[in-house]
Amino acid sequence: xxxxxxxxxxxxxxxxxxxxxxxxxxxxxxxxxxxxxxxxxxxxxxxxxxxxxxxxxxxxxxxxxxxxxxxxxxxxxxxxxxxxxxxxxxxxxxxxxxxxxxxxxxxxxxxxxxxxxxxxxxxxxxxxxxxxxxxxxxxxxxxxxxxxxxxxxxxxxxxxxxxxxxxxxxxxxxxxxxxxxxxxxxxxxxxxxxxxxxxxxxxxxxxxxxxxxxxxxxxxxxxxxxxxxxxxxxxxxxxxxxxxxxxxxxxxxxxxxxxxxxxxxxxxxxxxxxxxxxxxxxxxxxxxxxxxxxxxxxxxxxxxxxxxxxxxxxxxxxxxxxxxxxxxxxxxxxxxxxxxxxxxxxxxxxxxxxxxxxxxxxxxxxxxxxxxxxxxxxxxxxxxxxxxxxxxxxxxxxxxxxxxxxxxxxxxxxxxxxxxxxxxxxxxxxxxxxxxxxxxxxxxxxxxxxxxxxxxxxxxxxxxxxxxxxxxxxxxxxxxxxxxxxxxxxxxxxxxxxxxxxxxxxxxxxxxxxxxxxxxxxxxxxxxxxxxxxxxxxxxxxxxxxxxxxxxxxxxxxxxxxxxxxxxxxxxxxxxxxxxxxxxxxxxxxxxxxxxxxxxxxxxxxxxxxxx
Numbered sequence: 001x002x003x004x005x006x007x008x009x010x011x012x013x014x015x016x017x018x019x020x021x022x023x024x025x026x027x028x029x030x031x032x033x034x035x036x037x038x039x040x041x042x043x044x045x046x047x048x049x050x051x052x053x054x055x056x057x058x059x060x061x062x063x064x065x066x067x068x069x070x071x072x073x074x075x076x077x078x079x080x081x082x083x084x085x086x087x088x089x090x091x092x093x094x095x096x097x098x099x100x101x102x103x104x105x106x107x108x109x110x111x112x113x114x115x116x117x118x119x120x121x122x123x124x125x126x127x128x129x130x131x132x133x134x135x136x137x138x139x140x141x142x143x144x145x146x147x148x149x150x151x152x153x154x155x156x157x158x159x160x161x162x163x164x165x166x167x168x169x170x171x172x173x174x175x176x177x178x179x180x181x182x183x184x185x186x187x188x189x190x191x192x193x194x195x196x197x198x199x200x201x202x203x204x205x206x207x208x209x210x211x212x213x214x215x216x217x218x219x220x221x222x223x224x225x226x227x228x229x230x231x232x233x234x235x236x237x238x239x240x241x242x243x244x245x246x247x248x249x250x251x252x253x254x255x256x257x258x259x260x261x262x263x264x265x266x267x268x269x270x271x272x273x274x275x276x277x278x279x280x281x282x283x284x285x286x287x288x289x290x291x292x293x294x295x296x297x298x299x300x301x302x303x304x305x306x307x308x309x310x311x312x313x314x315x316x317x318x319x320x321x322x323x324x325x326x327x328x329x330x331x332x333x334x335x336x337x338x339x340x341x342x343x344x345x346x347x348x349x350x351x352x353x354x355x356x357x358x359x360x361x362x363x364x365x366x367x368x369x370x371x372x373x374x375x376x377x378x379x380x381x382x383x384x385x386x387x388x389x390x391x392x393x394x395x396x397x398x399x400x401x402x403x404x405x406x407x408x409x410x411x412x413x414x415x416x417x418x419x420x421x422x423x424x425x426x427x428x429x430x431x432x433x434x435x436x437x438x439x440x441x442x443x444x445x446x447x448x449x450x451x452x453x454x455x456x457x458x459x460x461x462x463x464x465x466x467x468x469x470x471x472x473x474x475x476x477x478x479x480x481x482x483x484x485x486x487x488x489x490x491x492x493x494x495x496x497x498x499x500x501x502x503x504x505x506x507x508x509x510x511x512x513x514x515x516x517x518x519x520x521x522x523x524x525x526x527x528x529x530x531x532x533x534x535x536x537x538x539x540x541x542x543x544x545x546x547x548x549x550x551x552x553x554x555x556x557x558x559x560x561x562x563x564x565x566x567x568x569x570x571x572x573x574x575x576x577x578x579x580x581x582x583x584x585x586x587x588x589x590x591x592x593x594x595x596x597x598x599x600x601x602x603x604x605x606x607x608x609x610x611x612x
């Protein structure tokens with residue numbers, strides 16, 4: 001192991017335990033989003049750790065050698081990140097060659113973003129829309145690697161400028177503090193002024209504050225022995241005798257606050273983008289200060305052998321867990337997923353990360369790319385005569401496996417579909433609505449019958465989202481003459497009231513108004529009552545939501561309760577009706593296919609009986 005590699009592995013007590021905490025809460029968030037709605041803040045913990053560690057190493061190199069070698073710095077980063085990253089991509093894509101389906105839509109774009117560490121901006125510039133949020137991406141979690149790598153690309157230049165200046169600790173602290181507050185303020189400003197949450201969450205500019213807070217800690221310490229990083233500063237305020245007790249108390253309080261956010265900070269909350277993520281980063285920085293300052297119970301807890309083991313392998317665990325969740329979700333039976341998915345993914349993730357760390361990450365990090373490349377080729381020397389020796393080279397078995405994975409990955413990308421089944425269903429519905437045709441298409445499904453209701457389609461106006469749009473052909477078959485106004489990503493508060501107002505002003509609302517606007521967000525307190533009050537001269541049917549979203553149950557409960565107490569409101573049980581027929585939904589589990597649309601129409605037909 002060369003000097004640079006040794007430097008890169010300087011041991012800092014407590015950090016591996018913090019890495020373990022970060023990766024555990026992220027995995028729990030992806031496996032149990034309803035139980036751990038704020039588990040995504042594990043990424044912000046990673047950001048603070050990374051900013052602190054990288055800046056500390058850069059400063060330490062300058063103090064030791066009088067210079068910072070950018071070549072060695074980026075080479076260390078490449079050795080650390082690339083082997084496991086490419087292995088994950090190649091293995092997962094090779095497996096998906098045999099699985100196929102909607103999950104492969106946009107795969108080429110995802111791989112481009114992952115391999116160039118630009119996933120965050122690739123998704124933003126691609127105009128991530130409704131289907132990007134409902135279609136599960138194989139490498140969705142790689143966006144944070146892109147943010148970190150962009151940080152690694154630019155930040156060393158600024159560190160060189162800072163450490164070369166006089167009073168560099170003060171300059172570094174002020175600069176990183178300005179960057180931190182500026183980034184968090186920019187996130188809040190963009191979100192408040194209508195920017196998509198994806199843009200403000202994925203943006204390097206808007207999500208830089210965690211990395212900068214970590215860098216601030218590094219300049220704050222300015223100690224060669226980072227294990228005692230904050231003792232000098234803390235002694236200005238507390239006596240050395242009381243320091244361990246105080247730091248441990250503050251550290252446990254910060255840890256408790258972080259865990260509270262893990263259980264409460266929903267990614268749908270405005271507070272998340274208006275200070276919540278910054279709060280999580282500040283708590284993470286506080287935890288780092290208290291964990292590595294003195295040898296306390298907190299540090300001992302974070303240095304437990306199990307947490308250290310997980311923390312050392314946290315990068316591989318982070319890389320593998322999400323793609324394996326997606327693959328397992330496609331492979332496992334729907335009925336057994338609540339139990340088998342977490343177990344299968346947990347075992348597979350730890351196994352894959354362990355193998356990756358032992359046989360891929362560690363050898364490349366210790367030996368370098370050139371040595372590993374040479375060892376991928378075996379040399380066999382064959383003596384022909386006393387004066388001549390021929391050398392025959394043949395690929396190592398590992399190289400052959402790698403070549404196979406590359407070929408399968410190329411085949412997977414080139415044969416991937418360009419549109420999901422949900423997109424095709426919605427496009428078919430949109431084409432149908434262009435004519436608002438009264439023609440009845442031929443639709444059939446075994447064991448389900450299509451009957452008719454005394455209320456005709458000429459009496460009905462339907463306002464909905466993409467689920468209604470996908471069901472439009474079936475609705476027109478059931479109710480010839482129905483008027484449908486449906487659009488992708490529409491919700492009650494996000495365009496729903498505007499459509500109702502426009503149709504009401506134009507006098508186009510008919511006797512019965514169907515409202516299906518609960519898929520894309522919470523209705524909001526009192527919003528359904530406000531809608532029904534506005535439609536007091538009409539009979540209203542509220543359609544249930546069927547989607548794996550945290551607002552599904554509260555939206556359905558609110559609509560069902562309103563229908564039970566208001567004689568002019570009925571509730572269409574779409575959720576309960578489609579649950580026994582998952583095969584009639586697109587792979588996103590939300591949008592019905594043609595036959596699923598019949599069940600959707602039958603639910604509305606049943607709800608109409610309340611008004612007969």
